[in-house]
Amino acid sequence: xxxxxxxxxxxxxxxxxxxxxxxxxxxxxxxxxxxxxxxxxxxxxxxxxxxxxxxxxxxxxxxxx
Amino acid sequence: xxxxxxxxxxxxxxxxxxxxxxxxxxxxxxxxxxxxxxxxxxxxxxxxxxxxxxxxxxxxxxxxxxxxxxxxxxxxxxxxxxxxxxxxxxxxxxxxxxxxxxxxxxxxxxxxxxxxxxxxxxxxxxxxxxxxxxxxxxxxxxxxxxxxxxxxxxxxxxxxxxxxxxxxxxxxxxxxxxxxxxxxxxxxxxxxxxxxxxxxxxxxxxxxxxxxxxxxxxxxxxxxxxxxxxxxxxxxx
Amino acid sequence: xxxxxxxxxxxxxxxxxxxxxxxxxxxxxxxxxxxxxxxxxxxxxxxxxxxxxxxxxxxxxxxxxxxxxxxxxxxxxxxxxxxxxxxxxxxxxxxxxxxxxxxxxxxxxxxxxxxxxxxxxxxxxxxxxxxxxxxxxxxxxxxxxxxxxxxxxxxxxxxxxxxx
Numbered sequence: 001x002x003x004x005x006x007x008x009x010x011x012x013x014x015x016x017x018x019x020x021x022x023x024x025x026x027x028x029x030x031x032x033x034x035x036x037x038x039x040x041x042x043x044x045x046x047x048x049x050x051x052x053x054x055x056x057x058x059x060x061x062x063x064x065x
Numbered sequence: 066x067x068x069x070x071x072x073x074x075x076x077x078x079x080x081x082x083x084x085x086x087x088x089x090x091x092x093x094x095x096x097x098x099x100x101x102x103x104x105x106x107x108x109x110x111x112x113x114x115x116x117x118x119x120x121x122x123x124x125x126x127x128x129x130x131x132x133x134x135x136x137x138x139x140x141x142x143x144x145x146x147x148x149x150x151x152x153x154x155x156x157x158x159x160x161x162x163x164x165x166x167x168x169x170x171x172x173x174x175x176x177x178x179x180x181x182x183x184x185x186x187x188x189x190x191x192x193x194x195x196x197x198x199x200x201x202x203x204x205x206x207x208x209x210x211x212x213x214x215x216x217x218x219x220x221x222x223x224x225x226x227x228x229x230x231x232x233x234x235x236x237x238x239x240x241x242x243x244x245x246x247x248x249x250x251x252x253x254x255x256x257x258x259x260x261x262x263x264x265x266x267x268x269x270x271x272x273x274x275x276x277x278x279x280x281x282x283x284x285x286x287x288x289x290x291x292x293x294x295x296x297x298x299x300x301x302x
Numbered sequence: 303x304x305x306x307x308x309x310x311x312x313x314x315x316x317x318x319x320x321x322x323x324x325x326x327x328x329x330x331x332x333x334x335x336x337x338x339x340x341x342x343x344x345x346x347x348x349x350x351x352x353x354x355x356x357x358x359x360x361x362x363x364x365x366x367x368x369x370x371x372x373x374x375x376x377x378x379x380x381x382x383x384x385x386x387x388x389x390x391x392x393x394x395x396x397x398x399x400x401x402x403x404x405x406x407x408x409x410x411x412x413x414x415x416x417x418x419x420x421x422x423x424x425x426x427x428x429x430x431x432x433x434x435x436x437x438x439x440x441x442x443x444x445x446x447x448x449x450x451x452x453x454x455x456x457x458x459x460x461x462x463x464x465x466x
Contacts, residue, residue: 022370022377025405030102030166037105037159038086041112044155045260052267057274094437098403103435131313134306168428169401173411175338206309213316217324228328230338230360232411237433246435 070266078259085111085253093249105163107249111257112156117219119149119261120188124219127212130205136280139205140272141265142212143195148264150188152257157181168232176225177233184218191215201279339411343383343390345422352416359422360411360430364391368406375399381410381422392416396424403429 089107096103126142129135160178161171172178191211198204226235239247303311326332339360345352359381367380377400382391385407394412404410409430414423 022372022400023368023405025098025403025408027098027100027102027166027402030100033102033162033166034090034104037108037162038090040158040162041108041155044151048151048264052264052271055271056267057270097436097438099431099435106435128313128317131309131316134309167401167403167431170426170428173428176336206312210312210316213313214320214323217320217327220324221327224328229336232338232428232430234431234433237435241433242435243437245437 070263074259074263074266078256078263081252081256081259083256085249085251085256088249088252093245094243096246099167102163102166103246105159106246107253109156109159109163110250111254112152112159114254115257115261116149116153116156117223118258119145119152119265120184120216120219122265123149123188123191123212124216127209127216130209134205136201136205136273136276139201139209140269140276142209143192143272144265144268146188146191146212147268148261150185150192151264152261153181153185153188157185173232175232176229177222177231180218180222180225184215184222187211187215187218201276341383342381342392345392345416346390353418354415356413356415356425358411358413359392359394359416360409361391363404363406363408363410364389365406367391377427381412392422393420394422394424396427398427400427401429403431 086107089104093104093107095101123142123145126138126145130138130142157178160181164173165171191208194211195204195208198207225231226233242250339358340348340352342359342361345357345359361381361383362385364380364382365385365387367378369376369378371377375397377396377398379394380391381394383389394414396412396414404427409432411428411430412422412424413426413428416422
């Protein structure tokens with residue numbers, strides 16, 4: 001369609017550009033996002049465990065001490 | 066039972082979550098399209114499943130409380146709501162982080178995300194309501210009503226991706242997920258289940274101790290004698 | 303009435319309200335009024351209603367329609383009802399680098415405005431992933447993919463690698 005009207009050199013450049021980033025459909029890298037997800041989750045679990053420990057029933061015989 | 070909660074359950078949680086996440090992060094292949102970012106699935110999906118399970122426990126406990134009054138089911142309802150809110154909030158955060166590289170945005174007001182946000186607000190409201198009502202019995206009844214009505218959010222969130230057009234994909238099934246990815250997801254989900262139960266048990270003990278202290282305040286200190294406990298709860302009912 | 307019976311009545315009432323609410327949401331036509339995005343054919347058949355307001359358009363990137371200009375970061379493509387070549391489609395223009403998942407035939411949702419010239423100007427391009435998760439096929443290891451992508455980037459001098 002519009003590609004047919006564009007210059008050959010431009011379209012060949014676009015093909016290369018597509019191969020490198022746009023249009024490849026593959027996500028590359030992104031370990032930072034993975035690390036953030038697991039890190040936040042584990043940190044929140046640790047904090048919640050601490051809060052449970054801090055709120056533990058003192059008088060009960062089954063307290064965690 | 067006590068020993069299991071104290072040692073077995075934490076060990077089971079650490080073992081299953083550690084194993085499942087190791088499988089997910091190191092052993093499982095990356096996704097063809099999402100690459101390594103797909104590994105967020107092994108934390109996001111179990112979090113959301115357990116959030117919904119905890120909130121369902123909250124619903125069952127609320128109904129049970131109204132049918133047959135007991136501080137135990139009231140304490141369970143309170144604990145399950147708090148644990149469910151924790152898991153649901155984390156599920157939403159991990160989902161938003163997952164959305165950035167895949168969808169291109171952290172957030173969009175699509176039906177799934179919107180209904181999930183409403184769900185979290187509803188359970189926050191439930192916990193706030195519990196804080197504001199001083200009388201334990203009124204608090205238990207009113208919050209049980211809120212819990213029952215709030216529980217309609219659960220099927221709405223679950224089916225939102227089927228009923229309406231959304232950015233979020235519909236539920237996956239073992240047919241749409243490769244077996245090497247299903248295994249880590251299953252193991253991580255059972256690990257998350259163990260953790261949810263662990264949190265629930267400890268939170269329940271706190272809530273029950275608080276209830277007993279509140280109810281027994283004028284007469285005596287809370288008791289662990291089952292006979293006295295029965296007498297106390299029947300007095301309340 | 304005893305408190306126990308009163309509570310049971312309360313439970314019944316709450317369950318009825320919850321059930322009615324759920325039925326209303328599930329079987330009512332909320333979905334018709336709260337549409338997250340329009341399909342290309344809906345957009346085209348809506349005519350004047352579609353112009354100038356900010357709307358979302360959702361569909362599939364039509365194969366062979368992607369025009370990406372790296373230098374100006376202009377992206378043009380067509381969003382179609384489905385991946386079939388003959389299905390109805392809308393021309394979309396976007397001024398941002400799309401997410402890496404963007405490709406032909408993938409689901410997208412674009413937010414923006416539709417003008418009389420038949421061009422949808424997008425302010426926000428979102429890629430819609432399916433519910434399928436698959437390992438790379440034989441001989442298609444993602445590590446190799448990264449390598450070929452890096453090579454492609456060095457060959458095209460004007461193209462910095464898109465990967466972070």
